[in-house]
Amino acid sequence: MHNPWTMKMEQFARFSPEQRQTLDALMTERRRQNEPGDDIIREGDHSPDCHVVLSGLACRYKILPDGRRQIMAFLIPGDLCDAEIFILKEMDHSVGALTLTKTALIAGSRMKELLREPSCMAEALWWGTLTDLGVLRERIVDHGRRNAYERMAHIIYEMLVRYRVIGAAKDDAFEFPITQSDLGDATGMTPVHANRMLQKLRKEGLISLKGKVLTVLDPKRLKQVAGFNANYLHLDRAHDRQDGLDQRAGDLI
């Protein structure tokens, strides 16, 4: 059983059994656990370690001096919290746990070594960072040019695809244990308005939300409402995977 980070990077690269073992070892050496509401890393920190999400849901966010909060990205298992650690002086934003979250710690110095190795690790890390860039750009389009309804549809569809890719979605349902207030902070609207947009999506028969499970009832129409185009996720290889983990992600693209 492989860890989510390796699985994610294998979207892009093929690792040898030894490489996988190295990566698996890295994921088990040191671990940490964060309660909902805790910060995994904080703006201004310069931790000696990188954090990789193993389970749970986290988010990148910033808080303005007057208390307004913006979530810039959701982090799901396999995501790297702080690529900046091994180059930049300090974090320019925080990463917080939204649910109980487990992370693996990797020494920054160890990361630097991986970059130097003649394996495909360096390229896989580049791939991860470049797709992060793509996701952030799409979020800017979201905020700048899509209305609240489309925005909500877009982020939900994106989460569906991302959960599919890591094999954490059964059919079109996935656990999304998030508060409407957090969703508002991510989509740049009030909790009240987030609520209304979710209601509209339900009324239109596009999604259902029972407990903490979000089910996409009509992926085709949701995708259309969102104006979703998966190219920015750079899942080029998702199609030709044989191991059954994410073959269905291709349907959504």
Place this chain on the structure above:
Amino acid sequence: MHNPWTMKMEQFARFSPEQRQTLDALMTERRRQNEPGDDIIREGDHSPDCHVVLSGLACRYKILPDGRRQIMAFLIPGDLCDAEIFILKEMDHSVGALTLTKTALIAGSRMKELLREPSCMAEALWWGTLTDLGVLRERIVDHGRRNAYERMAHIIYEMLVRYRVIGAAKDDAFEFPITQSDLGDATGMTPVHANRMLQKLRKEGLISLKGKVLTVLDPKRLKQVAGFNANYLHLDRAHDRQDGLDQRAGDLI
């Protein structure tokens, strides 16, 4: 006289004379020129070359099927247009020239070599990409949690800092030959509303716009209105530079 790319990366790294020469050579080998409105690279392209802006003003943008356009970033001399080229299959967005723009072309394969070399080039490229991530995140905060007035103030202040860093701002004035409609596409508002926000900034005595030159009349207040915090630009080294190029950028931070 060094090229803007080298100058930019020296914000982060110290290059040896030989390295500088290599970089300078790369910048002069092959060049291209684009008229305003032209695309330098288009969504879906997979060019064999990377492009580095040498002069002029360009932007990353996406156009939605219904014609809505969002500018996600401005590119000024020294900026790399398409880091994705040497890893990803295709561009997920376009880069267009807003003014007459000159770029240097670097073969993707040459870039990959630079990443492997035991110089600080790889790290300098990481630094550039990681700060791009920071800028995008700040833009998301802009769009999600700042109103139109603050947003306009923020982007103007950011451009002032960035132009200062590359030595292209005299005091608090810099050439910003951009249409109000483009500014609207970048800040996520209508051209009409962009116009009104600029008017307000002028009325408040924060900026002046004569021809294509933007002058910041009251940097301190502009910064305050914008709620600007420079940490996301990661200019840590700007302070201890001795060569007189950007020592004044420190004032703004």
Place this chain on the structure above:
DNA sequence: CGACGGCTTGAGGTAAGTCAATCCACGTGG
């Protein structure tokens, strides 16, 4: 049971969008 956090609903209020006219700077051709 009561308290609490999160969800839902309603009634205004306001920032920003829409539409359309006018103005202004410029470049071009007669």
Place this chain on the structure above:
DNA sequence: CCACGTGGATTGACTTACCTCAAGCCGTCG
């Protein structure tokens, strides 16, 4: 040298998407 055309800036009147404030609801947990 002037008439004209064009793209961008400006202005005003009206509409609307989203926010604000506030109350009520509902499930969970001590």
